[in-house]
Each structure stands twice: as C-alpha cells, then as structure tokens.
Amino acid sequence: xxxxxxNKAATSSSYVSPxxxxxxxxxxxxxxxxxxxxxxxxxxxxxxxxxxGAPYWINRWIVKHMxxxxxxxxxVNAEFYLQGSMDNANWFTMDTISxxxxxxxxxxxxxxxxxxxxxxxxxxxxSNKGVASIVDLQIIESDYNPxxxxxxxxxxxxxxxFNPKVFPYxxxxxxxxxxxxxxxxxxxxxxxxxxxxxxxxxxxxxxxxTLQDGNNYITVAVTNGPITQSYTTVVTKLSDxxxxxxxxxxxxxxxxxxxxxxxxxxxxxxYNAYARTAAxxxxxxSVEKPGSTVKVNDVDVVSGQPxxxxxxxxxxxxxxxxxxxxxxxxxxxxxxxVTKS
Numbered sequence: 045x046x047x048x049x050x051n052k053a054a055t056s057s058s059y060v061s062p063x064x065x066x067x068x069x070x071x072x073x074x075x076x077x078x079x080x081x082x083x084x085x086x087x088x089x090x091x092x093x094x095x096x097g098a099p100y101w102i103n104r105w106i107v108k109h110m111x112x113x114x115x116x117x118x119x120v121n122a123e124f125y126l127q128g129s130m131d132n133a134n135w136f137t138m139d140t141i142s143x144x145x146x147x148x149x150x151x152x153x154x155x156x157x158x159x160x161x162x163x164x165x166x167x168x169x170x171s172n173k174g175v176a177s178i179v180d181l182q183i184i185e186s187d188y189n190p191x192x193x194x195x196x197x198x199x200x201x202x203x204x205x206f207n208p209k210v211f212p213y214x215x216x217x218x219x220x221x222x223x224x225x226x227x228x229x230x231x232x233x234x235x236x237x238x239x240x241x242x243x244x245x246x247x248x249x250x251x252x253x254t255l256q257d258g259n260n261y262i263t264v265a266v267t268n269g270p271i272t273q274s275y276t277t278v279v280t281k282l283s284d285x286x287x288x289x290x291x292x293x294x295x296x297x298x299x300x301x302x303x304x305x306x307x308x309x310x311x312x313x314x315y316n317a318y319a320r321t322a323a324x325x326x327x328x329x330s331v332e333k334p335g336s337t338v339k340v341n342d343v344d345v346v347s348g349q350p351x352x353x354x355x356x357x358x359x360x361x362x363x364x365x366x367x368x369x370x371x372x373x374x375x376x377x378x379x380x381x382v383t384k385s
Contacts (some may be wrong), residue, residue: 045104046185047071047182047183047204048096048100048102048183048184048185049069049094049096049183050070050071050182051069051070051071052069052094052095052097053066053081053094053095053097054066054068054092054093054094054095055092055093056091056184057081057089057090057091058078058081058082058090059079060080060082061083063076063078063079063177064077064079064198065079065092065093067079067181068092068178068179068181069094069180069181071180072180072181073108073112073113075114076090078110078113078177079092079178080175080176080177081165081168081175081176081177082174088165089124089165089166089176090164090165090176091162091163091164091165092162092178092181093160093162093163094160094162094181094183095159095160096159096160096161096163096183096356097159097229098159098209099157099159099209099211100157100158100183100185100186100207101155101156101157101185101186101188101271102153102155102156102157102158102161102183102184102185102186102191102371103152103154103155103156103184103185103186103187104150104151104152104153104184104186105126105138105149105153105161105181105182105183106148106149106150106180106181106182107121107149107180107181107182108148108149108177108178108180108181109121109125109146109147109148109149109177109178110149110169110177110179110186112148112179112180113149113179114211115170117145117169117170118169119148119170119175119177120144120145120166120169120170120314121144121166121168121169121170121178122144122168122170122173123141123143123144123165123166123167124141124144124163124164124166124171124176125138125139125140125163125164125166126138126139126140126161126162126163127139127161127162127163127164128158128160128161128162128315129158129159129160129161129162130157130158130159130160131159131224132159132160133158135162136156138153138156138158139151140201145333154270155186155270155271157273160245163178163181166223170272174190185287186269188232188270188271189231189232189268190235190267190268190269190271190273191209191230191232191264191266191273192206192208192228192229192230192264192266192275193208193229193230194206194227194228194229194230194385195226195227195228195229195264195275196226196227197215197224197225197276197277197279198224198225198226198227198236198249199215199217199221199310199311200215200217200221200224200279200311201215201312201313201314201361202214202215202277203215203314208231211273211274211276212275212276212277212278213275213276213278213281214277214278214279215277215278215279215280215375216282216313217255217279217280217281217282217311218281218282218289218310218311219257219281219283220310221255221312222254222255223253223254223255224252224253224255224262224279225249225250225251225253226239226249226250226253226262226264226277226358227247227248227249227250228244228246228250228264228266228275228294228357228359229247230266230268232268232364234268234269235266235267235268236266236267237265237266237267238264238265239251239253239262239263239265240262240263240372241263241265244279251372255281257281257282257283257362258280258281258283259279259280260278260279260281261269261274261277261278261279262278262279263275263276264276264277270372278348282376288310288333288336288367288368288369288370288375288376289310289311289331289332290310290330290332290335290365290367290376290378291310291330291331292308292328292329292330292376293308293327293328293329293330293378293380294328294329294363295317295325295326295327295328295382296325296326296327296328296350297318297319297322297324297325298322298323298324299322302318302319302322304316304317310332313366313376313377313378314378314379314381315379315380315381315385316380316383317380317381317382317384318383318385319382319384319385320384320385321382321385322356322384323355324353324354324355325351325354325355325356326350326352326354327345327350327351327354327363327365327380328349328350328351329345329347329351329365329367329378330347330348331347332367333369333370333375334370335370336367336368336369336370337368337370338365338366338367338368339364339366339368339375340352340364341352341363341364342364342366356382356384358385360381360382360383361381361382361383362380362381362382363379363380363381363382364377364378364379364380365377365378365379365380366378
C-alpha cells in the first residue's frame with residue numbers, strides 16, 4: 045500500500061493553530077496531530093488540499109477521524125467529498141461521503157489520475173457540524189503500474205529528458221529524416237504497449253513512422269489492468285524551404301574550447317557541457333547556408349565569430365542559438381545546457 049500523500053505539501057481553507065493542514069498527512073495518529081478547521085468563522089466547505097508532487101493513479105483513499113484517537117464516536121465528519129486535479133485549476137469529483145458515522149473512512153474507487161487532491165467538508169463533526177477535523181488523510185496509489193521506464197527515439201533528442209511521470213515530449217529532426225522509430229520500455233512486465241495504435245513489445249523498436257514536414261504526433265499507450273497511460277511526442281520535421289542549420293558550434297571558456305556532448309551534428313538540437321568554475325563562456329556558431337542569420341541568447345552574432353561573454357550561474361545555464369533562413373520563417377533552435385560546478 046503506497047500512501048502518496050504522506051508528508052506532502054498540504055494547505056487548507058483555514059485552520060486553528062496549532063492544528064495545521066500538514067498534520068493530517070504526517071502519518072502521526074495522536075490527538076494533537078490533526079487538522080482542525082473552524083468553518084463557522086471562515087467559509088463553507090472547509091478544504092484540505094495536498095500536492096502529491098507528481099501525477100498518480102489513485103484507487104483508494106482513507107480518512108481517520110477524531111474518534112480514532114480517543115474522542116467519542118460522534119467526533120467524526122458527517123459529509124465530505126474528494127476531488128482530484130492534474131493542474132490545480134480544473135477539478136473532478138473522485139468520491140462523495142454522506143451521513144458518515146464511521147471513525148475511519150476507507151474507500152476503494154475506480155482508478156483516477158491526479159497530482160492534486162482536495163478533501164472538502166460540507167458538514168463537519170456530528171457533535172459540532174461547524175467544525176471539521178481530520179487526524180489522517182491517506183491517498184493510495186493503484187497497484188497497477190501503467191508507466192514506462194524508458195522511451196527513446198531513433199532521430200533527434202526528446203525534450204525534456206525522459207521521466208516516467210512526464211507525458212508530453214517534443215523532438216526536432218532535419219528535412220532529410222524520412223521516418224523515425226520509438227522504443228518504449230514498460231516498468232511492469234504485465235503491461236501492453238501500443239505506438240500509434242500498433243502493438244509493440246516492451247524494449248523493442250516500433251515500426252518506422254513516416255514523417256511529414258512540420259509536426260508529427262506519436263502516441264505511446266501503456267495499459268496495465270484497467271489503466272492506460274498515454275505518452276505523446278510531437279516530432280517537428282524541418283523543411284529545406286524555410287529552415288537552415290548550423291554547420292558547427294563551438295563553446296569556449298577562459299582556458300580554451302569546452303567539449304559539448306554529444307559531438308556536434310546539425311540535426312541534434314540539444315547539448316550538454318561542463319564549464320567547471322568558469323565565470324563566463326562564449327559561443328561560436330557557424331551557419332550552413334550563406335545569408336542565414338544567427339542569434340545567441342537573442343543577441344545577433346556573426347557566423348563563425350564568438351558571441352559576447354555569457355555569464356554563468358552556479359548549476360545549469362541554458363544558452364539558446366537561433367538560426368533563421370535568409371528568406372525568413374521560423375528559426376531553427378539549438379540549446380546548450382552549460383553546467384558550472
């Protein structure tokens with residue numbers, strides 16, 4: 045049983061000190077470790093909200109009321125409901141409780157996905173309906189695991205870097221790329237995978253997916269039991285008529301050239317580099333087609349010449365290089381992620 049609400053960030057419509065909302069998700073079952081909301085002085089309903097930190101498929105939730113830690117049997121919340129949201133703006137109802145008399149509410153529901161959950165109390169303690177109090181709120185992740193452990197693409201680079209709990213990705217490839225394959229690997233051996241509705245074996249490449257100029261949508265659906273999780277990659281194929289590329293990209297620090305990884309290729313659009321303790325770097329971009337213009341961090345640079353010095357902060361620094369065809373159109377975007385240690 046995985047309680048994904050345990051010790052997560054909690055807020056509420058109001059609370060009576062010292063009974064803060066975080067005490068309802070700290071896993072401690074004592075009379076002092078609870079959320080207490082005096083709704084008569086604030087608003088109806090009283091709300092307890094938890095940011096789970098990532099999306100989860102939820103199929104069970106548990107509420108422990110005051111009667112579980114020594115109060116009389118009528119010290120339980122009478123009416124309340126649980127909602128979920130992926131964006132903290134659009135909410136959907138997951139379950140509703142009416143005329144509750146139980147000291148512990150333990151409910152199994154159809155699996156639903158949410159990053160945020162909100163418990164709203166519309167009628168508080170049976171002993172005093174103007175007051176709501178919760179000793180423990182648990183949000184239980186479904187045992188079915190519908191996630192990927194890895195997703196790779198045969199050309200270009202997924203952005204952002206793959207994460208099992210991140211579902212939209214982008215990729216950019218050159219005009220000469222006719223097709224791509226994706227290789228999805230499921231976390232659970234019981235999962236079934238489809239790429240654009242065609243079955244694919246976990247850890248194996250899909251059939252080639254033909255690309256048209258512009259945006260191409262690739263959907264990977266992972267099904268385990270009753271749950272299907274979808275990952276979407278938008279692959280943008282550049283057109284020779286409106287796009288141009290770099291022919292080279294060099295990163296320099298105070299002591300000379302700094303290696304980038306992977307090695308430069310005009311059809312690879314994201315790179316990593318380690319500048320160690322350098323205070324600043326310069327970037328020398330060379331365009332492939334004469335007449336094309338190039339900008340580094342939105343500042344014009346002459347092809348083949350170094351940019352102005354770019355100051356580095358501790359940690360990761362993003363440097364953008366935009367190349368625009370002499371005839372105009374959308375720029376080709378390259379990114380350098382420069383890490384200063």
